[in-house]
Amino acid sequence: MNILLIISSLLTVAVVAQEPSISCTFFDGFEAYGCNLNINNPNGFNDFTEIGGIHLEGFSSDDVELLYINSGVSSNVPSILCETFPNLISVSLYAMGATGIDDSSFRGCSRMTSLNLASNQISTVSANAFADLTALRSLYLDSNALTALPENVFENQDELTNLDLSFNSFSTIPAGLFRPLENLQSLFLAYANIDVINSQWFESNGQLDFLYLVGNRLSISVDSFTGLNGVQTLIMGYNGISEIPVGALSRMPNLRYLYINGNNFVELPENIFTGLDELITLDISDNPLTIIHDGAFRGLENLDELGLSNCRLRNLRATSFENLTNVTFLSLNFNDIEELPEGLFEPTPNLRYLGLWYNRLKVLRRNAFGTITDLESLGLDGNIINAIDRAIIDDAENLISLFFSGNLCASEYFANFQLSRAQYLPMLERCFRNMRYIIDTTTEGEQYAFFDGPQPGIALRVNADSEIQIALTPFPFVWNPVVEIFIGRANNTLSAMRFNQETDVAVVPTPNIIRQEQWNDFRVTWANQVIMVFGGNDSFPFMSYTMESFVPVNFYGLRAVDSIANWSVQPLDF
Numbered sequence: 225m226n227i228l229l230i231i232s233s234l235l236t237v238a239v240v241a242q243e244p245s246i247s248c249t250f251f252d253g254f255e256a257y258g259c260n261l262n263i264n265n266p267n268g269f270n271d272f273t274e275i276g277g278i279h280l281e282g283f284s285s286d287d288v289e290l291l292y293i294n295s296g297v298s299s300n301v302p303s304i305l306c307e308t309f310p311n312l313i314s315v316s317l318y319a320m321g322a323t324g325i326d327d328s329s330f331r332g333c334s335r336m337t338s339l340n341l342a343s344n345q346i347s348t349v350s351a352n353a354f355a356d357l358t359a360l361r362s363l364y365l366d367s368n369a370l371t372a373l374p375e376n377v378f379e380n381q382d383e384l385t386n387l388d389l390s391f392n393s394f395s396t397i398p399a400g401l402f403r404p405l406e407n408l409q410s411l412f413l414a415y416a417n418i419d420v421i422n423s424q425w426f427e428s429n430g431q432l433d434f435l436y437l438v439g440n441r442l443s444i445s446v447d448s449f450t451g452l453n454g455v456q457t458l459i460m461g462y463n464g465i466s467e468i469p470v471g472a473l474s475r476m477p478n479l480r481y482l483y484i485n486g487n488n489f490v491e492l493p494e495n496i497f498t499g500l501d502e503l504i505t506l507d508i509s510d511n512p513l514t515i516i517h518d519g520a521f522r523g524l525e526n527l528d529e530l531g532l533s534n535c536r537l538r539n540l541r542a543t544s545f546e547n548l549t550n551v552t553f554l555s556l557n558f559n560d561i562e563e564l565p566e567g568l569f570e571p572t573p574n575l576r577y578l579g580l581w582y583n584r585l586k587v588l589r590r591n592a593f594g595t596i597t598d599l600e601s602l603g604l605d606g607n608i609i610n611a612i613d614r615a616i617i618d619d620a621e622n623l624i625s626l627f628f629s630g631n632l633c634a635s636e637y638f639a640n641f642q643l644s645r646a647q648y649l650p651m652l653e654r655c656f657r658n659m660r661y662i663i664d665t666t667t668e669g670e671q672y673a674f675f676d677g678p679q680p681g682i683a684l685r686v687n688a689d690s691e692i693q694i695a696l697t698p699f700p701f702v703w704n705p706v707v708e709i710f711i712g713r714a715n716n717t718l719s720a721m722r723f724n725q726e727t728d729v730a731v732v733p734t735p736n737i738i739r740q741e742q743w744n745d746f747r748v749t750w751a752n753q754v755i756m757v758f759g760g761n762d763s764f765p766f767m768s769y770t771m772e773s774f775v776p777v778n779f780y781g782l783r784a785v786d787s788i789a790n791w792s793v794q795p796l797d798f
Contacts, residue, residue, distance in 0.1 A: 247276030258290025426451035474499025570594035672781030681749035681796030
């Protein structure tokens with residue numbers, strides 16, 4: 225019997241705990257009187273007769289202008305909120321668990337200017353849900369479960385300036401949804417499952433100046449940006465866009481900030497940005513971009529910042545950055561750039577920041593840089609640089625930061641370069657000295673081309689279609705004693721060392737070590753009778769051999785098997 229009484233009591237407590245309730249903890253803010261809402265209404269009860277809570281002295285329900293969810297869950301917005309507090313100005317029902325908004329939800333709240341319904345589970349909004357919110361200026365419906373909205377749901381929101389519909393999975397957006405929003409300034413439609421921009425969406429939104437479209441799957445047409453004459457900021461990152469038709473962007477003549485990072489652009493065609501005379505920031509980073517066509521940046525004479533980091537750029541042309549006379553910030557970090565062609569930065573004399581971190585640069589020649597007297601920060605970390613034309617550093621008289629870690633001829637972060645120039649220049653002396661000994665040559669046929677080896681190593685860059693061979697000898701010809709190095713032997717599967725033209729002293733598997741139609745970087749050292757072969761700027765050799773008897777290395781020879789090879793070789797001092 226006692227057990228039955230206990231069970232009955234527990235069931236009674238559970239029923240009471242589930243009774244719908246709604247109350248306020250009132251507060252006096254700096255500028256307004258408000259309610260911190262506590263609600264227990266998971267089943268969407270809408271017959272509340274009162275809101276619990278005690279007003280602060282001197283205040284009444286008519287004075288409540290702020291309403292913020294404090295605790296609890298409600299699957300609806302009870303109509304008693306606006307009935308009790310008709311003068312609400314700012315309401316936040318963030319993450320309350322609401323699943324739908326109906327005609328009664330905000331009836332009577334005609335003074336409301338800000339409504340936050342983000343991070344709920346709203347899947348339905350009735351056609352007249354916001355009919356009474358004629359003063360609304362900001363509406364947040366992001367992070368819900370919306371797949372559609374009634375075409376006239378914003379019919380009375382002509383004062384709305386900020387609308388966020390991000391993180392919903394729309395199956396359709398009606399052509400006239402935004403038509404009443406004549407004063408809309410900022411629109412967020414990120415991760416909203418949008419695949420096209422309807423050319424009718426923005427016909428009446430002449431005040432729109434900020435459009436956020438990140439994380440959709442957009443396909444752009446010539447008419448996509450119709451009606452966006454006033455837009456100054458367009459963010460379209462991570463949409464899978466591979467092409468923007470020439471002329472499409474010119475429909476936004478006032479655009480100042482354009483972000484198309486994280487898409488699928490492989491090339492930038494000529495004239496893609498024409499008509500954007502006001503553009504000052506352009507971010508194209510995180511694209512599989514390999515080609516910048518001549519004239520791609522035509523019309524961007526006022527551009528100040530250009531981001532091209534984390535692309536797949538390898539071969540730039542002298543004309544790649546034409547028309548960018550006012551660019552001060554240029555980021556080319558995390559690409560595969562192997563060489564800076566003559567005249568590359570001459571069209572950008574006003575550069576203050578140049579980022580070339582983690583590319584494959586080996587030599588810096590002055591003829592690529594032109595006049596860079598305004599340069600303040602130069603990022604070169606993570607390359608394999610072994611030689612620098614000193615004139616580059618001398619010209620950069622305003623240089624403050626030089627990032628040079630992880631290179632061959634030096635590896636330092638040079639901070640406060642302006643103040644410490646006299647201290648830092650000797651630390652770069654090896655880089656400057658190596659410029660005098662660079663050998664650029666082409667080999668063809670079976671004979672080695674020999675060169676002096678004044679230092680105990682060489683850093684070489686080679687473009688070849690097949691196996692390359694390097695001979696280390698006391699003489700400028702092949703004669704014993706000699707050590708020969710074969711890289712990419714046996715159809716590019718092995719590498720080996722051979723002593724005195726007959727005995728293999730080292731053989732290692734190196735599949736596909738020679739990459740065709742691009743530069744390949746290696747280092748060979750021969751100090752203390754130990755020959756080591758490294759790839760790029762690797763810390764450990766992939767092949768080595770300790771000579772049993774002393775062989776003086778005064779010369780090195782170069783050749784490629786059955787192909788023409790282009791070489792760039794520098795002495796390696798360590």
